[in-house]
Amino acid sequence: METYRAFRIHQDAQGHRAGFEALPKQAPETGEVLVRITHSSVNYKDALAGTGRGKILRTFPLVGGVDAAGIVEQSNDPAYRAGDAVLATGWGLSFDHDGGYAEYLRVPATWLTPIPTGMDPRSAMILGTAGFTAALAMHRMQVNGQQPEMGPILVTGASGGVGSMAIAILARLGYEAVALSGKPELEDWLKSIGAARIIGRDALAEAKRPLEKALWGGAIDNVGGETLAQITRTTVPNGNIASIGLAGGHLLETTVMPFILRGVSLLGCNSVDVPQALRTELWRHLASDWRPADLDLLLGETVDLDGLPGIFEAMLAGKTHGRILVEIAPTSRRKT
Known part of the structure; x- marks a missing residue:
């Protein structure tokens, strides 16, 4: 079975622990979409969840990351097809569903938003x-x-x-x-x-x-x-x-x-459960008339998956500013 890399968070009798694991790549069920993630971001609640210093996750174990953006690899819903650029924020990501700190994300199609014209996965996750x-x-x-x-x-x-x-x-x-x-x-x-x-x-x-x-x-x-x-x-x-x-x-x-x-x-302002029509409208604004003049000025740091533990600590210590972008470079797939 083909696997992919993910930053997974556990909380059990042994306490909190988090790290990288190989998870099985699974095809989307009816109404779901499989996304190859290219970018995510680090938010304060991600740092709390990843270090175990905040009660963010409802169920365990889960892949962390409340944000994700990338390209549809496989769709089992007519709203999306392979090659579409999409993003996901909020809903149940890194709460009661696996999140964006992984090479793949399988989610209900209703949780996705098409990345609007004028934006790509990288810029979408600088915003996040x-x-x-x-x-x-x-x-x-x-x-x-x-x-x-x-x-x-x-x-x-x-x-x-x-x-x-x-x-x-x-x-x-x-x-x-x-x-x-x-x-x-x-x-x-x-x-x-x-x-x-x-x-x-x-x-x-x-x-x-x-x-x-x-x-x-x-x-x-x-x-x-x-x-x-x-x-x-x-x-x-x-x-x-x-x-x-x-x-x-x-x-x-x-x-x-x-x-x-x-x-x-x-x-x-609750950004988790925003209705899809308003969510789409706001992302269109962010891609056009509300888009900050220079997104890269807002970017405090860029890390890869391996940099997550360190950036979590820095954020909770007040040593970061602006946005933290996560670039998820695919590794060679393993088959078991």
């Missing part, structure tokens, strides 16, 4: 879940009335994958993006990807009243906790806050006054 999540935040804010003239958009966790993508998309769409970052050494890089200005993490620390001076037309928040609470107090009337992450904590202690007296909206 981070770019898609930033696009979802932008979509939700604009549907709810966000306009550039309402004022600057604060982006927290600005040097991370979602934050940096949000800055680049905001700049592309004519918004003034303000980066909240605790990494002064990255200020020049943040400006190069579109940040109009950078403020430190302590800039919001003293806002304690239910309502403070309105500073932000809106925000894309990757931090949560006290940072998000402070943003609610300092957003302009009818401004929108897209809530994406909880690096600073999952509790939100604030009052209803910003929502009632200023009409501020808090918009939750």
Whole structure:
């Protein structure tokens, strides 16, 4: 039987362990597609899952990687045929289904999105879940009335994958993006990807009243906790806050006054279960009018499968920035 290489994660009586294994290559069943993966990416939840420091996976063992892009090798669904370029993000990847850290991925056809014109698997995975999540935040804010003239958009966790993508998309769409970052050494890089200005993490620390001076037309928040609470107090009337992450904590202690007296909206963004029609629309935007001016500027590092354990540790230690691309070079197939 032909096998392929995969980064597989176990959790059992022996504890957590992860590493490379040879898995059997299987033909797709009815409604499924077999994809030869060429690229993936590393997101924060991938690092948590791969090191066992976060409860990300529902079942074990599983192949890690919430993102995948490549070429259809075999299809058992009329929506796709061999040679099609496709991507997959979210759904059950590296949650209750094998993910993208492998040479092959067999998934339901409904989990795939055709890679749109103007994009290839590499650029799709520079964007990946981070770019898609930033696009979802932008979509939700604009549907709810966000306009550039309402004022600057604060982006927290600005040097991370979602934050940096949000800055680049905001700049592309004519918004003034303000980066909240605790990494002064990255200020020049943040400006190069579109940040109009950078403020430190302590800039919001003293806002304690239910309502403070309105500073932000809106925000894309990757931090949560006290940072998000402070943003609610300092957003302009009818401004929108897209809530994406909880690096600073999952509790939100604030009052209803910003929502009632200023009409501020808090918009939750779940990029995992987005309906296919909206998912396709957002990827088309990312391939055209919302595409960051220079995707390679957003690329912090490129690794292969062997580099995954090291990059997981670096990411959790706060030593990475931007996007981490995974290039999956096929090895010689083994038959057993």
